[in-house]
Amino acid sequence: MLAFGQKSSVNRRRIIIRVVIASFFILFCFGILIYRLWDLQVASYQGLSERAERNRLSLVPISPRRGDIVDRNGVVLARSYRDYTIEIVPAQIKDVNALIEQLREIIPISDLEVRRFKRRLAGAHRFGSVIVRHNITDEEAALFAAHSYRFSGVSLKARWVREYPQGESAAHLIGYIGRISDKDKEYLEKEGLEGEYRGTDVIGKKGIEASYERQLHGKPGWEEVEISASGRPVRVLKRTDPIPGDNLRLSIDLGLQKMAEGLFNNPRSPQRGALVAIEPKTGEVLAYVSAPSFDPNLFIDGIDVENWRRLADSEDAPLLDRPISGTFPIGSTYKPFVALAALELGVRSAETRVPDPGYFEFGGQRFRNAGRAVYGPTNMHKAIVVSSDTYFFSLGPLLGVDRLHDFAIQFGFGKQTGVDLPGEKRGILPSKEWKRKAFKDPKKQVWHTGETISVAVGQGYNALTIMQLAQATAVLAANGVYMRPHIVNWLENPITRKAEQVVKSPEYTVPLKPEHLRVIKSAMTAVTRSGTARSVFAGANYVSAGKTGTAQVFSLKGSRYNAAALNKRLHDHALYMGFAPVDNPKIAVALIVENGGWGARVAAPIARKVFDYWLSPTRPITPEYVSPFVDEDAEAESSPDVEVPAETPKNPEDNMSEVIPDILGATSDPPHRDNTSSENR
Missing domain, CATH: 3.90.1310.10 (Penicillin-binding protein 2a (Domain 2))
Structure with missing residues (x-):
């Protein structure tokens, strides 16, 4: 009986101990729960409520x-x-x-x-x-x-x-x-x-x-x-x-733009080339043509591979932005600036007569006039009017390439003009320093005086853009005032209903003597009245000034130029630059027709139609023009016999990465596009 009582007492103590331990465990668990509730409801409330709100809100x-x-x-x-x-x-x-x-x-x-x-x-x-x-x-x-x-x-x-x-x-x-x-x-x-x-x-x-x-x-x-x-x-x-x-309000006039594009894109005779028209006093770009063109709607949601290959593989390079990315020799359109440099630098007066037997001889080599023409004693006025190459050949060694470079760059040649478009190239306005940097071979780094002869007529290493030529023409028309060329004229805010003008004042003024400007403008005016462009501008109800140009694509090496025997891609480039009216210029134009032939026959008629349209008192909304392109008889209408460099390296500052669009359906790398034939000749 005693043993049973002792055993019951031991069991009771064990039960009590277990109850106490269980109670402490339960209290401990409740303590953790209470602490967690306090942490969630008090300590972490702010952060957790924000997270919950973020989960609820998007x-x-x-x-x-x-x-x-x-x-x-x-x-x-x-x-x-x-x-x-x-x-x-x-x-x-x-x-x-x-x-x-x-x-x-x-x-x-x-x-x-x-x-x-x-x-x-x-x-x-x-x-x-x-x-x-x-x-x-x-x-x-x-x-x-x-x-x-x-x-x-x-x-x-x-x-x-x-x-x-x-x-x-x-x-x-x-x-x-x-x-x-x-x-x-x-x-x-x-x-x-x-x-x-x-x-x-x-x-x-x-x-x-x-x-x-x-x-x-x-x-x-x-x-x-x-x-x-x-x-x-x-x-x-x-x-x-x-x-x-x-909203962007451009300076472009769509009527003028479409008319000029139509002159290049005639279905019967489509041509490759570029045209830029500028208002000299303001720098407003009135027309900007790059032919051939493309449809930008193709790129919005990604271009399919078939259309991409059609554009990228075309030898006409429709994706090339020719006015600012294509570089060309500009031929005789450079002569008015060379003549002005000679006057401003005191190298030769306007009255000085130079014998022109049809060629200029230097270092045992003869550089001949275009068509082997002979003009006899020639002063500056006559040299510009008849486009005497011999006269300007002789100016080259007197000016020197560096002085000519430093003068011409003020007009926009050989630099970015500042036009508000991406991808503008500097091109090549040659100088001794440029040649040292451009060639790796020490023998090719030396500038030879004979190379300046070709440069003085817009050939040789010259590789300039049509935008540069148009801007230089506008600066000349504005008597040296450099207004930055621009496509966008006004920025219009749709909320505030306010508009901000993009370009308001000139960047600088080229210091030019008025008497020297009169000589050049008088000669350029005579070009359209009695010179190389007289037949094109006959009957115009305004007076314009201009200069035709024909740029050689390859060296003749003394032989005669015969377009009929050449591949079309080897024909001369046709160029024209000019402005109108002479007394109060409202438009300056520069253009090139690639491999078009003679500038007076192919390029000048385009400029005439652009001037007619813009200066017409009753300017039509949708003008219809017939393309002026005709097959040229180039036997006597050719570029001067100059040395065309076999190798013209690009300006290293023009090496810009190309934007490849989103091409849909392509299973390999985008096709390589070779635009060298159009970019640098």
């Missing part, structure tokens, strides 16, 4: 409307319009191909659109939204909305789409937009602009679209959207409207 970017681009009269050149798209989030889709087939049962999706989608998909973030079809009509949008419950991860969205209603007209100066590439993203991150492009997947790639990207793009807006646990939007709580980009 910030959705709203892309801004890109600014419009219009010509000087308000004609639309580029605009943005609203478009519906069908977009897919890759992370929410298991079988993309099956999904596309299901979508095709509701709305049509072409094979090209599928290729575009898969190309975008390859470079997209898996949680990002990828367009599978755009230009959705209202009927298609309603049909998809009715079946949207079947397609998880697929949504109907609205976006801004760029359109170029003028097609190929003015394409090189307007440029185009394209998808934001990895290189673009690196640039935006470097500049701290990535936040400005939330919700935007395109950026300016070429032309005005690229150079005025920041002004055109605008600023994105935001929507604070409440979302459900499944991730679907419930309601919009707050909205900040986007700020649209500025």
Whole structure:
């Protein structure tokens, strides 16, 4: 009995101990729970509530409307319009191909659109939204909305789409937009602009679209959207409207632009070349032609490989922006500036007569006049009017290449003129220093006096742009006042309704003596009255000044030039520069017709029609002109017999990376484009 009592006492103590331990354990657990509740409700309340709010709310970017681009009269050149798209989030889709087939049962999706989608998909973030079809009509949008419950991860969205209603007209100066590439993203991150492009997947790639990207793009807006646990939007709580980009009003006149383009693009005789027209007093670019051209609408959502190869592989190089990226010898159009340099530097007076037997002999070599013409004793006025090569051959050694370089660069030759377009080349305005840097072989680094002879007639190592020639002509017309050439005339803010002028005052003035300017302008006026362009400008109701030019493509080496026996690509380039009216210049023009032949016969008629159009008191809105191109009889109408360098290295400062567009359907690297035949001759 005693033993039983002792055993019960021991069991009771064990039970008590277990109860105490269990109680302490329960209290400990409650203590942890209470501490955790306190931590969640008090200590971490602020942070956790913000995180919960962020999970409940989503910030959705709203892309801004890109600014419009219009010509000087308000004609639309580029605009943005609203478009519906069908977009897919890759992370929410298991079988993309099956999904596309299901979508095709509701709305049509072409094979090209599928290729575009898969190309975008390859470079997209898996949680990002990828367009599978755009230009959705209202009927298609309603049909998809009715079946949207079947397609998880697929949504109907609205976006801004760029359109170029003028097609190929003015394409090189307007440029185009394209998808934001990895290189673009690196640039935006470097500049701290990535936040400005939330919700935007395109950026300016070429032309005005690229150079005025920041002004055109605008600023994105935001929507604070409440979302459900499944991730679907419930309601919009707050909205900040986007700020649209500025509208650009260009100095270009579309009527003049299309008329000039038509002269190059006659279907019966299409020509390659460039033309730039500038208002001398303001620097406004009135026309900017690069022929042949392309349709910028092809690049908006990515160009298909067939169209890309057609453009990139064409020997006519339609993607080359000829006025600023093509470099050429400018031939006799350089002579007025060489003559002005001789006057300003005191090398030769205007009255000095130089014998012209039809050639200039130097170092045992004869440099002959074009067509082997003989002009006899020739002063400066006559030399410009009849385009005596011998007269200017003789000026070369007297001026020297360095002094000629330093004088000509003031007019815009051999440097970037400052025009508001990307990719402008400096070209080559030769000097002794340039040659030392351009050639690696020490023997080729030495400048020879005989090389200045070809340079003095716009040949030799000269490789200049038509923009430079047009700007130099405008500066000459404005008596030395250098107004920066510009395509965009006004920036128009659609919110404030205020406009800002881009260029307001001259950059500098070239110091020129009035009497020297009178000599040059008088001679250039005589060119159109009694000189090489007299037949072209006969009957004009205004007085213009100009200079024809014919640039040699290869060395004749003493033989006669015979166009009929040559490949078209070896024909001389035809050039013209001039301004009108002489007393109060309103337009300055420079142009080239590649391999066109004689400047007076091919290039001058184009300038005449441009002057007629712009100076007409009843300027037509849609003028119709017939192309002036004819087959030339070049037996007697050729460039001077000069030495054309076999090797002309490019200016190293012109080595700029090329923008490759988004090419859809390509399975290999983009095709190589060789524009050397057009860029540097």
